[in-house]
Amino acid sequence: MSDLNQIQKSLAELKKLTGLTLTMERMPEGSEEEAAEKLNRLVTAWKSSYDREAFIRKLLTGTVREDDLENAASRFRLKEHTSRELYLVRAGDPFGHEAERVLKNLFVTKSGDLFVKMNDHLIVLIREHDPSAGPEQIEVTAHTIADMLSTEILVYAKVAYGLTGEALSDLSGTYGDALTALKIGDIFYSNEQVLTYGSLGLGKLIYDLPVESCRKFLAETLGDVDPAGFDDETVALINAFFENNLSIAEASRQLYLHRNTMSYRLDKLRQLTGLDLRVFDDALSLKVAMMIAGRLKAE
Amino acid sequence: MASLSLQHIDKTYPNGFKAVKDFNLEIADKEFIIFVGPSGCGKSTTLRMIAGLEDITGGEFKIDGKLMNDVEPKDRDIAMVFQNYALYPHMTVYDNMAFGLKLRKVPKDQIDKAVKDAAKILDLDKLLDRKPKALSGGQRQRVAMGRAIVRNPKVFLMDEPLSNLDAKLRVQMRTEISKLHQRLGATIIYVTHDQTEAMTLGTRIVVMKDGVVQQIDTPQNLYDHPCNEFVAGFIGSPQMNFMDAQVKVNGGKVILTVGEHKLEVPADKAKAIIDGGYDGKTIVLGIRPEDVHDEAEFVQKNPNSTISAPIRVYELLGAEVYLYFDFAGTQMTARVNPKTPARAGDTVTFALDMDKTHYFDKDTQKTITD
Helix, strand or coil: CCHHHHHHHHHHHHHHHHCCCCCCCCCCCCCHHHHHHHHHHHHHHHHHHHCHHHHHHHHHCCCCCHHHHHHHHHHCCCCCECCEEEEEEEECCCCCHHHHHHHHHHHCCCCCCEEEEEECCEEEEEEECCCCCCHHHHHHHHHHHHHHHHHHHCCCEEEEEEECCCECCHHHHHHHHHHHHHHHHHHHCCCCCEEEHHHCHHHHHHHCCCHHHHHHHHHHHHCCCCHHHCCHHHHHHHHHHHHCCCCHHHHHHHHCCCHHHHHHHHHHHHHHHCCCCCCHHHHHHHHHHHHHHHHHHHC | CCCEEEEEEEEECCCCCEEEEEEEEEECCCCEEEEECCCCCCHHHHHHHHHCCCCCCEEEEEECCEECCCCCHHHCCEEEEECCCCCCCCCCHHHHHHHHHHHCCCCHHHHHHHHHHHHHHCCCCCCCCCCHHHCCHHHHHHHHHHHHHCCCCCEEEEECCCCCCCHHHHHHHHHHHHHHHHHHCCEEEEEECCHHHHHHHCCEEEEEECCEEEEEECHHHHHHCCCEHHHHHHCCCCCCEEEEEEEEEECCEEEEEECCEEEECCHHHHHHHHHCCCCCCEEEEEECHHHEECCHHHHHHCHHHEEEEEEEEEEECCCCEEEEEEECCEEEEEEECCCCCCCCCCEEEEEECHHHCEEEECCCCEECCC
């Protein structure tokens, strides 16, 4: 777009926002580019000052000054001190207007409910938290968001969610956590559609480890054995054992195996790795080793 | 018409996790197919691949002979019903059902006809002006179904739609879904972790575990002829009893040692055990709770398959009683008549119906005799 066209566009935008008609009468030669840029910034600044969604976007990305917060909260009729639920919705394909309509009709039903489009692939939904609703209810809401997008518009989306503290400024931290949850989910929990930062456990810790430390740990724990090379049956056995708190009886039941079969397979694994999953320390070492191997593979 | 073909379907996520491995299935028009298995077995992932919500890593998926791998979900002529649904709170039943069609810019008169037809099928025609808060749980569930029906799809995909309902409503809705299938004459693929739901609803059931199909069969065949220990244990409630048994072949007869007891295997099953070379080896004996008898007459007629044990727990369900006891290091369940005199603490003599026993290879877990 030429600079003159951009200037005209910005002036039209300003008229729409402010109701004021501004015209360019005389412009020094060679200053069109600078004028276009300044007008564009003026439009952006005006929008973010007076556009609620743009303000929330800035708040989530941590670019609102503390001293602007109170004024802005009042201007946009946002309660400054209340806990909120934040849902970060991400799709592989760009969200169309249908997704917006589904989510707004479903979710934005009260004045404190917010819909913010961060970019073509990320939408944030925020609402005031009902203190009587437990963590399970928030998780159900996250699943409902994911399932409704699949049902109504056949879009597969992942949802990360979190609960903020009482301050409006807590939103950016919760948003950051939700983004991280999606990243960690991509590495360690790729088949999970709904994630929350608080439940990522070891995944979070391993995500933050330096790569060299990870490699060293694998070599020290397993020598030449590569957990990425375990067959599917072994992986299922290990996962079931962990999920059932190292209980042979419970893990057997989950896998619909006879418990003697379970013991036999654990013995085979010990022969392969030198680690006996029935011993807590060994189980912990193998769990961490497998997650580290997964993280390194993702790198 | 909607026949589906899934050939060698694989799903591997970017981090290497293999959710579905070599899935093969041919679905005829109007079938009611159930995918069943424990949490994480790949059934929902397979459903999402059919819907186009997840990419297929390998293999071919066809609807009516047309390759669908790269076809967008909206062009596959499918409709979905999920476990976690919500009704738009400020819209009427009519608008809730119409919303999806409005998004797709379907003409108003077509929307009206579709909604009213669906409402009639679902007995919602007198409730079209109501808002969700004025509906019962069952009515809301039917509105969720209505959203799918109005699309008039070739295939309905349902992912645990009843899981969030209370037990009574779940049973009621199961019947409704069954009737719906008959009325619509549509192809339905239904995912559940509940084997009771699977057994009562499906024309055929696909049992899955760890991303792999274990067995595809009618409900009755799955129950009577499970192909491996997993299917045998998963299908049927209470679960099949399993115990280790040491095999001894003696002149064409197979005698099993289970704990301190000796049991003779019926001739028709003995042959497979002998031919499989299991003499001297340990196999797994399976027997369903209803085939563990405490009636005096049965016990008398089957002296060679009796076992005795003290009852740990007595559970009265009304039409039947479950007796829990330990035998040969295994917790066992017997499903008996409610008139049984047995109570917790009593030592009871049971007789196993050896004609109904199942045998599995201890290493491969595959059936030896079925």
